[in-house]
Amino acid sequence: MTNLRTADSAPADLDGDLASLRGDCARMTPRWSAPAHVATRPVPVSLLHGVRVPQTSAELLEAMSDYGD
Template structure:
């Protein structure tokens, strides 16, 4: 059996605020590589075929506000 240990530099803050989230993002940003050139381009909606959304899911999404309450 393998004993996997996870080490974290900071404890998980599940009740964090926006300032904490911004700090987490700032600490992670140096680890993300930005590609020189995008690998793919957006696909026009006219080329998307065969996507089916169940009516229940569509109604749920339609009932959600766009910017939160």
């Protein structure tokens, strides 16, 4: 059997909304490290060819009622 215990005392909300997702992210941010500042410059329009999304990601979003309906 899988151990579903986590280090956080908050229960997992599998049917949560955006607010619960933001709360989960806020609790995880201390574990993330920020990358070093990288200077960016504009990309020439000639290099932009659209956005490509992996099929599995597209199917995942399609299955979510907020995006697929």
